[in-house]
Amino acid sequence: MLLLGIDVGTSSIKVSVVDAETQRAIVSAQYPETETEIKSVKAGWAEQSPEMWWEHVQQAILKTNASGKYHPADIGAIGIAYQMHGLVVVDKDQKVLRDSIIWCDSRAVEIGNTAFKNIGEERCLSRLLNSPGNFTASKLAWVKENEPEIFDKIDKVMLPGDFIAMKLTGDVTISASSLSEGILWDFQDDDLSEDVLKHYGFSRDIFPPVKPVFSEHGYVTAAVAGELSLKAGIPVTYKSGDQPNNALSLNVLQPGEVAATAGTSGVIYGVADQLAYDPQSRVNTFAHVNYGTDSKRLGVLLCINGTGILNRWIKNNMAANLSYKEMDAMGGKVPVGSDGLRILPFGNGAERMLNNKIVGAHLLNIDLNLHTQAHIFRAEQEGIAFAFRYGLDIMRENGMNPSVIRVGKANLFLSALFAEAFVNATNVPVELYDNDGSVGAAIGSGIGVKTFLSESEAFANQRAIQLIEPGKAAAYDEIYKDWKELLLRELSK
Template structure:
């Protein structure tokens, strides 16, 4: 018996096949091989095509099947992880009405700020645990205000993972966790937020059926099953935003446990049993995958837009023919501190932890007679690690005190320079695991379909492959403080 996990990322679709009996990853596939572009029609805008996501999902599954390592008919359940906060709108015939306004789009920031003031900051933080900010509800309000001809045709709104589940099953569902990440959920009243819906003039009829996150979100349609070589009886049994799902994949399920990821964006995600919030909404709180009315587990999320996106830009600009592995090795030849070169990696939209400011990415202190590619690529990785430290200090202000952080050995954590710099500058050990988002989605499907009796059973063979301890914290501290001073001056100019 097998479980299929789909991870709808910003850059590509990754799928994984997990064997139930061993919880082992049998096969993986990614499509496309090159990063999917982000459409930016205006400064601060970011869009992608949901229909292109769907085509890529199908190609990824067919590529997985082509490995010949398993019988696709033996797949019992499907789980979906997806890039958070995106907006997908469809009409009554389930046709997509426009490209998705995705997570790093900044166009709705001012709308969200106005909602925060009008609803009331104290009330918003108490009930929503966040400012409406630049999240899905505000993006929908932007469509209502600026594209009324599209808004008038909307039958249902969805997060990206809801859309992929709809294409697989024909059913449109959502969950409390998904609604909370869109800032549609009132944690105090345990219902769709009247304050947000009334302020923006939105109808509850636009919201899909709310179902438990671990449950049946539909059965694979016959034509899709035939097209993909799968059984028609397969359940879509789990859907989660990528960061709660990343936490699940690392077995971060209990209060006090913390996960990190450094893909296109960078995230530190800690589980809490308090309905906690940051008064400035620099870090955000959403319903975790284990959230219920009786057990209100939340995920406190620090998101940095400009992490892997910064590294990708540097690669394409300075060394387009090199591989990431080669650049990681090159960065390791530069000294700690990159010979004084510094990078602010904030060039991928407004940063919530910087109070929704957009500072742009910066490469500072270039010495034309000294600095080399090695310095550049180490400085980029150090600058990204410094941004994690800056955000982690905000989380510490809000009472989160991680003793260890769990991360998948993927993306930037494949770089020894980045991984060790992250540990050194934060001062917190990191446990590295093989599991990734697509594997987590597969295991989530097993929980949702009742194939596993509990999350504990799904992760009973879960163990770290490596633990990193701080080694150079004293050397990095003055370098980080210099970097922080530059950032603070940049913020204060705005």
């Protein structure tokens, strides 16, 4: 059987077709080739069009079909991974009512802070495991408050992956994992949070039926199948946010296992089996893909908004004539520490690990006689790695102490310069795998359709392709202390 995986990213859509027998991708395709822009009509706002996602998904599937490396009729299940926390709202005819307010949008911070106080901080943390913060529920409350004419037309609220599944099948479902990432799930009751619904004035009716992550979420319609050369009736058997899915793709499913990714945003994601939370909600806890009422599996997530987006910004504005590979090579010739140049990478909205403050990106300690373009290339990689260290120290405060971190060889981890900075800044070895989100989504669909009889069988052929160990941790630690002082100075303003 062949499995189709769709990864709805912020920058692009990626699709992979995986052979269930080998768990290897036959072909992968990305659409568009250039990075998709984020609409930001006001400071702190970030939106994308769900219909644009759907168009790009279709183009990516057609692109894989055109490879001629498989027969589309052999695809037996579809899995979907998606950018987390986005808000999609549709009317009774399944028409999108407004652009999606996506994960890095900061407009609802104060709405969430008010909910945290009014519901009760201890009650929120013990039941939701998080502050409502700037998550999906608070974004929906912003629409209710500021766009009542749109809110009144809402038939269903969903996350980005639910929307793509709806376009494929005509059915709308959601999972405990998705609801938890929207801060809409009560872990004590294992149900939609009555506290959140009551505080924000939401009706249960606007939320889709709740189904397990690994289950049948609908079947590809004849009309869609005809457009995409697929069989009608293929089941969508897996939907997950991108970070739980990244963990799944790296076989991070049991307590103590940890994954990381460094795309547009950067994430460290560890699995726990206790309903624990960070008292300051700087790191967040969600239901993992294998969460169940009798087997609590939680994903403890550190998110840094400003990672790969900084790398892209520097390329677009300072190195348009260079490839990322050339930038890394130039930065690699600069000494560790970038001769004192420091970059704070926080230029993509409110950072949860910084207590939802908008710090902005900063280029600091510039010596006009010393520092060059190459210094900037190295300093931004080090700055991102130090942001990971800062966040990992918060996770360590909360009992997550990884001995190794698994990552896919993708995005910033394609850079040897970044990989070196990451392992030495965090002082944790990294295992690199030849895997990505779309492959993980495909494998998830295989678990959902029971092609694999167990999770271990789904990853029977997975092997690390490289182990990277710290060798300069002491040197990086000294530089990190200086970087952290600069960050704390900005936070104190």
